[in-house]
Amino acid sequence: MSDHLPSGMTESPHAFDTLRDLLVGPERRDLEDLRRQLEEAGLTTEQIAEHLPEAIALRAARDEKLARSLAPTIEGAIQESVRRRPEKIASAIYPIIGPAIRKSIADTMAGIVTAINQAIEHSLSPQGVRWRIEAWRTGLPYAQIVIRHALLYRVEQVLLVHAETGILLAHAAAPDLETTDADLVSSMMTAIRDFARDSFQSREQGGLRTFQVDEFTILVEQGPRAVLAAKVRGQPPDDLLERMQVTLETVHFEFGDPLKQFDGDAAPFAAALPLLEERLETVVATDRREGTRWGPRVAWGLAGLTVLLLAAWFAWSTWRWRTAVDVLAQEPGIVVLDTDRGLRHSRIAGLRDPAAADAGEVLAQAGIDTRRVEFDWEPFVSLDPRMVVARATARLGTPASITLALAGDTLVATGSAPASWVARAMAATIPGVTAIDARGVTPLFPDAIVRLRRQIEDRQIQFAMGSSALPPEADSPVSGIATAFARLEAEAAELGYRATLRIVGRTDSNGATETNQQLSRDRAEAVGRALTTRGVATEAMEAVGVASSRPIVGGDPAEAGRLNRSVSFEVGLAPTTMTRGGLE
Amino acid sequence: MIQKKICMVGVFGTGKTSLVRQFVHSKFSEKYHSTVGVKIDRKPVQLGGTTVNLLLWDIEGRDGTQEIQTSYLRGASGIIYVADGTRVRTFDQVFELRAIADKALGIVPSVCAVNKVDLVDTWQVGDERLAELDPTLWHALTTSAKTGEGVEEAFQWLAGAVIGERPE
Ligand SMILES: Nc1nc2c(ncn2[C@@H]2O[C@H](COP(=O)(O)OP(=O)(O)OP(=O)(O)O)[C@@H](O)[C@H]2O)c(=O)[nH]1
Ligand SMILES: [Mg+2]
Numbered sequence: 001m002s003d004h005l006p007s008g009m010t011e012s013p014h015a016f017d018t019l020r021d022l023l024v025g026p027e028r029r030d031l032e033d034l035r036r037q038l039e040e041a042g043l044t045t046e047q048i049a050e051h052l053p054e055a056i057a058l059r060a061a062r063d064e065k066l067a068r069s070l071a072p073t074i075e076g077a078i079q080e081s082v083r084r085r086p087e088k089i090a091s092a093i094y095p096i097i098g099p100a101i102r103k104s105i106a107d108t109m110a111g112i113v114t115a116i117n118q119a120i121e122h123s124l125s126p127q128g129v130r131w132r133i134e135a136w137r138t139g140l141p142y143a144q145i146v147i148r149h150a151l152l153y154r155v156e157q158v159l160l161v162h163a164e165t166g167i168l169l170a171h172a173a174a175p176d177l178e179t180t181d182a183d184l185v186s187s188m189m190t191a192i193r194d195f196a197r198d199s200f201q202s203r204e205q206g207g208l209r210t211f212q213v214d215e216f217t218i219l220v221e222q223g224p225r226a227v228l229a230a231k232v233r234g235q236p237p238d239d240l241l242e243r244m245q246v247t248l249e250t251v252h253f254e255f256g257d258p259l260k261q262f263d264g265d266a267a268p269f270a271a272a273l274p275l276l277e278e279r280l281e282t283v284v285a286t287d288r289r290e291g292t293r294w295g296p297r298v299a300w301g302l303a304g305l306t307v308l309l310l311a312a313w314f315a316w317s318t319w320r321w322r323t324a325v326d327v328l329a330q331e332p333g334i335v336v337l338d339t340d341r342g343l344r345h346s347r348i349a350g351l352r353d354p355a356a357a358d359a360g361e362v363l364a365q366a367g368i369d370t371r372r373v374e375f376d377w378e379p380f381v382s383l384d385p386r387m388v389v390a391r392a393t394a395r396l397g398t399p400a401s402i403t404l405a406l407a408g409d410t411l412v413a414t415g416s417a418p419a420s421w422v423a424r425a426m427a428a429t430i431p432g433v434t435a436i437d438a439r440g441v442t443p444l445f446p447d448a449i450v451r452l453r454r455q456i457e458d459r460q461i462q463f464a465m466g467s468s469a470l471p472p473e474a475d476s477p478v479s480g481i482a483t484a485f486a487r488l489e490a491e492a493a494e495l496g497y498r499a500t501l502r503i504v505g506r507t508d509s510n511g512a513t514e515t516n517q518q519l520s521r522d523r524a525e526a527v528g529r530a531l532t533t534r535g536v537a538t539e540a541m542e543a544v545g546v547a548s549s550r551p552i553v554g555g556d557p558a559e560a561g562r563l564n565r566s567v568s569f570e571v572g573l574a575p576t577t578m579t580r581g582g583l584e
Numbered sequence: 585m586i587q588k589k590i591c592m593v594g595v596f597g598t599g600k601t602s603l604v605r606q607f608v609h610s611k612f613s614e615k616y617h618s619t620v621g622v623k624i625d626r627k628p629v630q631l632g633g634t635t636v637n638l639l640l641w642d643i644e645g646r647d648g649t650q651e652i653q654t655s656y657l658r659g660a661s662g663i664i665y666v667a668d669g670t671r672v673r674t675f676d677q678v679f680e681l682r683a684i685a686d687k688a689l690g691i692v693p694s695v696c697a698v699n700k701v702d703l704v705d706t707w708q709v710g711d712e713r714l715a716e717l718d719p720t721l722w723h724a725l726t727t728s729a730k731t732g733e734g735v736e737e738a739f740q741w742l743a744g745a746v747i748g749e750r751p752e
Contacts, residue, residue, distance in 0.1 A: 165589040165659030167639060183587065187624040187639050194655045195621055264586040264636070264661065264747070 091224040095253040141176065152283045153234035156216075158244075158276040159186050160251060160269060161227040162262055166190025169226065169262075169269040172276035189218065189229055209241070223248045225259040230279060237283075247275050321346070324366035331357050332386040345372050352377035355391040381431045388432035396425050402441065409433060414440035419449075423496025423575045438575070445573065446495070452488040453571045456481055456501070460552075460566040461527055465508070468522035470530055478527065481569065482534035489540065492573055500572035501536070503527050505545040506552065508561035513547060521545030527567045585628075587637040588746045589659050590739075593652070593685060594666030595677050596645035599699040602729035603666060604642050607739050612730050619644040622656050629743040636743045652681060654688035661746040662693040664738060669698045669726060672708040682722075693745030694722040695738050701726040702733070 021028075059066045082089050135142040156177055160170040168186035173179045196208040211218050217236050221228045221244040228248040230240065251272055252259065258268040321341055325348065329336045333356025340347040352359065352375075359377070360370040382388075385406040392404055392411050402415040411433045413425060422443045426436060445453075459481055461474045470478070485501055492499040505524030507516040524543035532538055552563045592600040601619050605611050608627045623642040628635050643656050657663070663685060667675040678696055696717050698709050709726075717724040723741050727734035 162659070165639075165661070167587045167589060167659075183637065183639065184624055184626055187589070187626075187641070191622045191624060191641065191656065194653070194658065198653050198655045264588045266585065266587060 087224060094224055095249050095256075153232055153236050153240075154282040155230050155232050155236075155240070155280050157182070157231040158247075158279045159189075159229040159231075160272055160276055161186045161190060161229060162259075163223065163225050163227050165262075165264075166194075167262075167264065167266070169266045170272045170276055172273055172280055174280055174282070185231075186229075189220070190227070193220065210236075219244060221245050221248050223252050225262075226251055226255075228276075228279075244279060247279055250275055320367050324363050324368045327366050328359055328362050331359075331362055332384040333357070333382040333390065334359060334362075335380075335382075345374060347374045347376060349376035350378070351380040353382040353387050353391070354379055355387060355394050356382065383432045388430070392428075392430045392433060395430055396421070396428055398425075406433070407437075410435040410437055412437045412440065416442040416444055419443035419445045419497060419573070419575075420495045426575045427496065443497075443573070443575075446491070449488060449491045449495075449573070452484050452491065453573075455484045456488065456569050456571055460563070460568045461523075462562065463523050463565045463567070465561075465565060466511070466519070468519055468526050470526045474527075474530070478530045479534055482531050482536050485531075485536055485540075485571075488571065496576050497573045498576055499540065500574070501531075501541045502570040502572060503531075503541060503543045503567055504550075504570060505543065505567050506550070506564045507547050508564045509548040509551070510561070516547040517545055519545070520547045523567050585635055585637055586747060587639060588661040588743070589639050589641060590742060590746070591657055591660045591663045592640065592642045592666060593657075593663050593681050594645050594668075595674050595681075596647060598645060598666040598668040598671075598674050599727075599729045600642050600645060600664075600666045603664070603697065603699065603727065603735055603738070604640050606729045606732055606735050608640070610732070612732075627739070629740060631740075631744055631747065634747070636747055638739065638743060652684060654684065657685055657689045660689060660692060662695070662742045663689075664695045664697055664742060665722070667696065667698045667709070669700050669709045670703050670706040672713070675709050675713060691721070693742055695742050696722045696724045697727040697734065697738050698724070699727050699729060702728040702730045 056066060078089070131145045132142055134140075135145045138145070154174070157173045157179060158171065159168060159182060161167070162169050166187045166189070168183040171179070171182040171186070173182075192211070193208045209220050209222070211220075215233060217232045219230045219232060219236055219241055221241060226248065228244050228251070230236075230244060232240070254275075255269060255272060318341075325336060325339055328334055328348070333353030335351040336348060337350040338348070340349075348359065359375050360373070363373060364370050381391075388406050389404050389411070392398070398404060398413075399417050399421065402413055402417045402421070405412050405414075409432065411430065413422075413436065417425075422438050422441050426438060428436070430436075459477055461477060462471070463469075464471060485499065489499045503524045505520035505522070505527075507520045507523075511519075521543065522545070524545055528538070528541050528543040531541065548564060551560070552566070552568070554560055554563055592604060594600050596618060597616065601617070601623065602612060604623075604625050605613075608625050619642055621644055625640045625642065626637055627640065628637045641656060641660070643653070646652060665678045665681060667678045669675070675698060682694070698714065701707070714724055714726075723738075723745070725734045725738055725741075727738055729735065
């Protein structure tokens, strides 16, 4: 190409090279050097070591590529490390991983879990006072009384134990507790756990986590270098182990080096005591006042109860009202036509026989407050037999000695009553009664009538043997009888009675019956005639002869014969009308 | 205060429990109550200006040495191997036990107590046997839990060794 260059420039290719050398020769050589260096890339390890940190920082600042390319290698390395030395990794991340896991769990649980922990010293409830009195009475410490009654649990002792040797590093105990053998307990517990682990061939780090000794529960939280154990009286709560775990992690975190270098000197762990003491606690169940919760509950409960009671009362009173009205409707002489039950006043309307029971009394007996009940009765006459009898009883002024009953429409009276009542009854008109039968009634007569009657009936008129002629000495007795009978008639009439006189003639047992029959009759008639002449009405008298068929008994035959040659008297007293209506 | 875990190792009936009892409580009993599992006692030992609290793990002895529970040895600072001088077999077994313990625990200061030295009539472990014990590996001595001979020395020596007072 240079051959075709214009003259004067024929030597130009060489000249150009020379010129270039002259102008930029040294720089060219530098560039050449640099290129060679780069191409060789023969950086020594030392050089890399010197620049690596900056290089990584530089690259990491620029983009993510470095992290991405390193990730697989690091993952692989960790995996390998975990496979070969798990405890190393575990021990390294133990202080971090625990809190992280727990925090996430705690966040979830926070809303649900509520603790019921109340410091006993602050308990001034009535119960607390009661316990204080008991403490004073028994001479025991108050705390013990509380524990006896209300202990949920009490963490009495907390031990921090060196995991490998079982040697006690630190221990905290409840103030009232005497502990001398914590170091032995610590070793023994470790031995027990070793034994358990061996016996059950457990490979796990934790091993035996809780065990029971008498009334105590020993809770054990195992860490890589130390173990935290708590001696708990009562029922330890679920979250206690979790809280122990926190403590143990803190211990591992704060005492990492002393734990690692432990050679039997527990002095550095004295500083862990406050951490352990945090775990000592006594939790008792005290009666919590849940005012906010109980108030509405009680109110609702009372309201509910009130409604219930009202409903019950209403149902009951309705039932009672119905029952009472039913009873009233059953009552003879009362017909209930309409009832109206109000809250304040009630009304009952219907028909009522004036002789019927008092409606108010009937209701009152059924438990109804009758001051609030208004009656509206239409009077009527009930033909209910009970009513008829009641009406008759009322109307006749019937004495208690008389029983009235209704047979069909005949009122039957039995018993005894003053003769005047019988007479009045016979004359009375009672609705529903067409006939009255008083034959079963023994009338009781006033003394005057009784005396007059006896006066008459005690008398006999003697006759001579075979004669029916009234002897002259009979004059006076006959007159007496006539007078007495007249008075008796008057007295009886006053009571509504009619008096009758039956004159009975007799003979002795001698002689023919036929003759004697005549003779006795004649004797009775003779007396009847004598009485007629003395003013006794013939209609009131009846003369009968019984001869010797109904003798008067007494004495020797001669005396008996004399007694029976006589006439005697029987007084009859009957209401003017003994029966009414169809009865005779 | 320094605390150290010490283990008593030996086959059954060699006098481990008796040695601890003699050392801690200065008591001895002819009765034999074989230990089950492990029994722990403690005794503070004065060493110069310091006190070492020895936690003595008296581990049950077995018949065969293979059965020993090495987990009890974990964390031990020193071991007292006990042989019964009247039963030479128990002395042989000490070497086997030592091998097992070293494997499980590593080498720790050790004492070999050939016990029941008061029973001279039936004694079977002669001086030439005792010489088999390498003095760089263990401190050998004859003891009697009954008379107390050698007991104090055994524990004292080990206490010193475990806190590094004496070169082994
Ligand atoms: N004479 C004598 N008897 C001893 C001595 N030590 C232990 N004994 C007796 O040996 C028996 C066993 O003693 P322990 O101390 O119970 O033995 P151990 O090793 O604890 O046994 P295990 O618990 O079964 O493993 C008991 O009857 C003791 O009285 C000793 O030094 N001299
Ligand atoms: Mg024993």
